[in-house]
Amino acid sequence: MTQVYDHGGGVRSLKVPIPDNPLGHTLVYVVDTDRGPVLIDTGWDDPASWDTLAEGLTACGTSPAEIHGVVITHHHPDHHGLSGRVREASGAWIAMHEADGAIVRRTRSTRPERWLTYMTAKLEAAGAPEEHLAPMRTAWPRSVPGLAPVLPDREIVPGELLALPGRRLRAIWTPGHTPGHVCLHLEEEHPARLPGHGRLFSGDHLLPEITPHIGLYEDPDDTTVTDPLGDYLDSLERVGRLAPAEVLPAHQHAFTDAASRVRELLTHHEDRLTGLLALLAEPLTPWQLAERMEWNRPWAQIPYGSRNIAVSEAEAHLRRLVKLGRAEAVAGSEPVTYLVV
Numbered sequence: 001m002t003q004v005y006d007h008g009g010g011v012r013s014l015k016v017p018i019p020d021n022p023l024g025h026t027l028v029y030v031v032d033t034d035r036g037p038v039l040i041d042t043g044w045d046d047p048a049s050w051d052t053l054a055e056g057l058t059a060c061g062t063s064p065a066e067i068h069g070v071v072i073t074h075h076h077p078d079h080h081g082l083s084g085r086v087r088e089a090s091g092a093w094i095a096m097h098e099a100d101g102a103i104v105r106r107t108r109s110t111r112p113e114r115w116l117t118y119m120t121a122k123l124e125a126a127g128a129p130e131e132h133l134a135p136m137r138t139a140w141p142r143s144v145p146g147l148a149p150v151l152p153d154r155e156i157v158p159g160e161l162l163a164l165p166g167r168r169l170r171a172i173w174t175p176g177h178t179p180g181h182v183c184l185h186l187e188e189e190h191p192a193r194l195p196g197h198g199r200l201f202s203g204d205h206l207l208p209e210i211t212p213h214i215g216l217y218e219d220p221d222d223t224t225v226t227d228p229l230g231d232y233l234d235s236l237e238r239v240g241r242l243a244p245a246e247v248l249p250a251h252q253h254a255f256t257d258a259a260s261r262v263r264e265l266l267t268h269h270e271d272r273l274t275g276l277l278a279l280l281a282e283p284l285t286p287w288q289l290a291e292r293m294e295w296n297r298p299w300a301q302i303p304y305g306s307r308n309i310a311v312s313e314a315e316a317h318l319r320r321l322v323k324l325g326r327a328e329a330v331a332g333s334e335p336v337t338y339l340v341v
């Protein structure tokens with residue numbers, strides 16, 4: 001039986017499982033409106049996850065066919081995966097920020113071999129050793145069936161109230177984890193009258209016990225030099241200033257005192273940047289930096305695929321340091337190395 005939690009004030013959450021993932025589940029929120037329930041995120045596209053979502057909606061006294069709309073915090077498959085099935089069942093609209101909508105369009109049109117070539121070249125430029133690159137050079141590029149994300153039909157415009165009849169739900173643009181990540185601020189008094197301003201659906205931006213992955217915004221068709229970690233830190237301060245009475249995240253559990261969680265995360269990244277500066281006393285490639293950074297386990301035990309994510313995270317921190325004028329690429333180095341300024 002699906003676990004349904006009633007948060008009060010016409011908001012419930014359903015635990016929709018993510019197969020083979022340590023995160024366990026996505027919390028899909030069901031928000032009652034005058035035109036029927038609206039979902040915030042939908043969960044992973046998997047038959048068992050769909051059954052869990054459908055059963056959960058039944059337990060809430062509704063069904064997939066009754067859904068009025070779907071609001072997506074960001075394009076990742078554990079959030080947007082089941083949106084297409086919900087829309088098929090109900091005719092619901094799907095809303096997403098334009099920057100993530102663009103990623104969905106690109107994912108649908110980019111051939112897998114182009115993606116593989118891009119990632120290989122990128123890792124080579126970051127100083128990845130040949131033994132890491134070799135399997136990518138000979139890999140057979142293939143798309144994963146069933147994982148093509150669906151296009152949204154509505155754009156979430158930052159700062160605007162969403163068209164949710166009878167509710168006040170405002171979009172807060174919080175780029176960093178993805179370029180178009182949004183939090184959704186329910187500007188209504190907390191049902192238990194907890195102190196603060198309403199409730200915040202925080203997606204992956206603000207989670208109670210884990211730090212979301214911040215890498216570079218990878219895009220084979222866009223060479224803009226972005227600063228995702230800078231975006232993320234700014235977005236953290238933005239949601240801290242909202243001072244919500246309660247945070248309803250997309251993983252783990254609801255929590256209060258958003259301001260202190262924001263401070264913890266800001267401190268975590270500050271410490272990380274300071275640690276990197278110490279490492280950059282000698283010139284290092286992004287790959288060498290990733291090898292020397294602290295992770296949740298020693299580098300030798302980090303699985304192959306996770307190393308790519310780790311390098312992307314190291315690069316996001318380097319990008320930030322370069323932007324702050326604290327580190328610099330060494331002229332003429334290839335692969336590029338960085339050094340403290």
Ligand SMILES: [Zn+2]
Pocket residue numbers: 074076177204
């Ligand atoms: Zn995510």
Ligand SMILES: [Zn+2]
Pocket residue numbers: 076078079204250251
């Ligand atoms: Zn997630």
